[in-house]
Amino acid sequence: MHFHETQNGKLETNSGGDRRSAVGGQNISMNRLILFTRxxxxxxxxxxxxxxxxxxxxxxxxxxxxxxxxxxxxxxRPKIPLSVxxxxxxxxxxxxxxxxxxxxxxxxxxxxxxxxxxxHGFADAFQGGMEKVILIGTDLPGLNEPVVASAxxxxxxxxxxxxxxxxxGYYLIGLRFAEPALxxxxxxxxxxxxxxxxxxxxxxxxxxxxxEILEDVDRPEDLxxxxxxxxxxxxxxxxxxxxxALNEEERIGPCLESARGGSADEIIVxxxxxxxxxxxxxxxxxxxxxxxxxGRARQLNTGAKEASGDILLFxxxxxxxxxxxxxxxxxxxxxxxxAAGAFExxxxxxxFSLRMIERVANWRARYLQMPYGDQAIFLSAFLxxxxxxxxxxxxxxxxxxxxxxxxxxxxRIARLPAVTSGRRWLTFGAWRTTLTHWTIVMAYYLGxxxxxxxSWARRDDGKTGTGVRRNQ
Numbered sequence: 001m002h003f004h005e006t007q008n009g010k011l012e013t014n015s016g017g018d019r020r021s022a023v024g025g026q027n028i029s030m031n032r033l034i035l036f037t038r039x040x041x042x043x044x045x046x047x048x049x050x051x052x053x054x055x056x057x058x059x060x061x062x063x064x065x066x067x068x069x070x071x072x073x074x075x076x077r078p079k080i081p082l083s084v085x086x087x088x089x090x091x092x093x094x095x096x097x098x099x100x101x102x103x104x105x106x107x108x109x110x111x112x113x114x115x116x117x118x119x120h121g122f123a124d125a126f127q128g129g130m131e132k133v134i135l136i137g138t139d140l141p142g143l144n145e146p147v148v149a150s151a152x153x154x155x156x157x158x159x160x161x162x163x164x165x166x167x168x169g170y171y172l173i174g175l176r177f178a179e180p181a182l183x184x185x186x187x188x189x190x191x192x193x194x195x196x197x198x199x200x201x202x203x204x205x206x207x208x209x210x211x212e213i214l215e216d217v218d219r220p221e222d223l224x225x226x227x228x229x230x231x232x233x234x235x236x237x238x239x240x241x242x243x244x245a246l247n248e249e250e251r252i253g254p255c256l257e258s259a260r261g262g263s264a265d266e267i268i269v270x271x272x273x274x275x276x277x278x279x280x281x282x283x284x285x286x287x288x289x290x291x292x293x294x295g296r297a298r299q300l301n302t303g304a305k306e307a308s309g310d311i312l313l314f315x316x317x318x319x320x321x322x323x324x325x326x327x328x329x330x331x332x333x334x335x336x337x338x339a340a341g342a343f344e345x346x347x348x349x350x351x352f353s354l355r356m357i358e359r360v361a362n363w364r365a366r367y368l369q370m371p372y373g374d375q376a377i378f379l380s381a382f383l384x385x386x387x388x389x390x391x392x393x394x395x396x397x398x399x400x401x402x403x404x405x406x407x408x409x410x411x412r413i414a415r416l417p418a419v420t421s422g423r424r425w426l427t428f429g430a431w432r433t434t435l436t437h438w439t440i441v442m443a444y445y446l447g448x449x450x451x452x453x454x455s456w457a458r459r460d461d462g463k464t465g466t467g468v469r470r471n472q
Contacts, residue, residue, distance in 0.1 A: 039091025240309030339409030349422030
């Protein structure tokens with residue numbers, strides 16, 4: 001297949017030829033990188049990981065792995081003239097473009113076994129005038145720009161380049177011409193794929209170059225590979241701050257200002273149906289504003305679904321983040337064995353009783369690893385989706401999320417305070433409010449349905465409850 005320029009400057013395909021740019025119709029590269037991937041539909045991708053991650057978690061992993069691979073592929077294009085093609089299974093071209101962007105070549109993988117689909121990709125590329133073609137998967141955290149650059153260089157003097165995978169297959173194959181024999185009679189999905197391919201190449205007298213061995217992520221036992229990769233990536237990861245709000249026009253401005261004080265990469269406000277000017281105030285402050293049905297769990301999950309960051313930080317609209325919070329967030333999540341983190345608890349009102357309450361809350365958070373939502377919980381987006389996000393509960397959603405996360409690793413508390421409004425403690429009394437919180441937690445431990453606990457909280461202060469405080 002090849003591409004030609006239309007009158008409106010877009011790229012279209014027809015049979016044979018080469019890819020031309022939308023500016024001047026000139027050839028932009030004789031090198032092609034083909035990414036094999038699948039549209040991330042839950043239940044249809046990474047199925048061997050579903051027992052460990054669930055259908056939604058496995059699909060999210062597929063999505064993020066593809067996006068990571070494409071990120072460095074785009075960064076490679078200006079350094080080495082290279083066209084990038086997405087060969088996809090599942091979904092439609094429009095869905096793939098909406099997901100990954102319009103600046104790529106898209107084509108379905110087609111029918112047949114893996115070998116037939118790979119051969120079809122190579123044949124189309126060479127028919128389109130390519131001189132070097134490399135095909136890769138998207139489930140290898142160790143695959144990056146230098147590896148592909150080395151493969152392209154090796155094709156200057158070799159006919160075939162292979163990247164051996166730890167499981168006996170290969171994660172990369174590069175060719176200077178389509179050779180059907182390399183894709184026929186291969187025991188795909190076994191540990192004999194690489195050996196069989198090398199044997200065929202030897203019979204064909206092809207000059208072969210082998211790259212470094214890498215590990216892919218395809219089974220539950222492979223997940224530590226991805227988690228370790230994430231840990232190193234989180235040290236510089238993008239941060240999405242997700243703020244829930246309901247009738248907080250007076251406090252949303254200071255909250256957003258505190259979020260901007262840590263150079264967040266993305267700030268999302270999810271409104272639960274405010275009747276005041278909360279939404280207008282959030283938009284004036286430059287935040288991305290979403291709407292959802294009321295209920296903090298639903299609002300938080302709505303924000304998380306739209307977030308693009310590697311790190312999610314969940315913030316109540318009446319809580320202020322410490323200046324420069326991004327550094328302790330990244331440092332905390334980069335520590336081995338960490339599942340999530342939060343900040344110390346501090347109220348914006350001063351009294352002996354409130355200082356004592358803060359001390360008890362921080363002892364609980366640090367030594368029992370049980371921070372609450374008003375401490376600005378943060379964690380990797382991958383782990384958030386892997387545990388199913390916030391449970392759809394009218395109360396105690398932050399408590400239950402932390403219980404799930406504790407099974408995945410340690411909950412660490414950064415030594416900086418998130419400052420929360422003391423209005424509830426001042427209105428209803430410090431110790432009465434604290435006793436109500438403890439009663440709610442005890443009731444939850446005893447198995448009383450959250451809906452019933454929620455109704456108690458509403459009767460207690462005339463508002464909806466959240467975690468062990470108000471809900472929105």
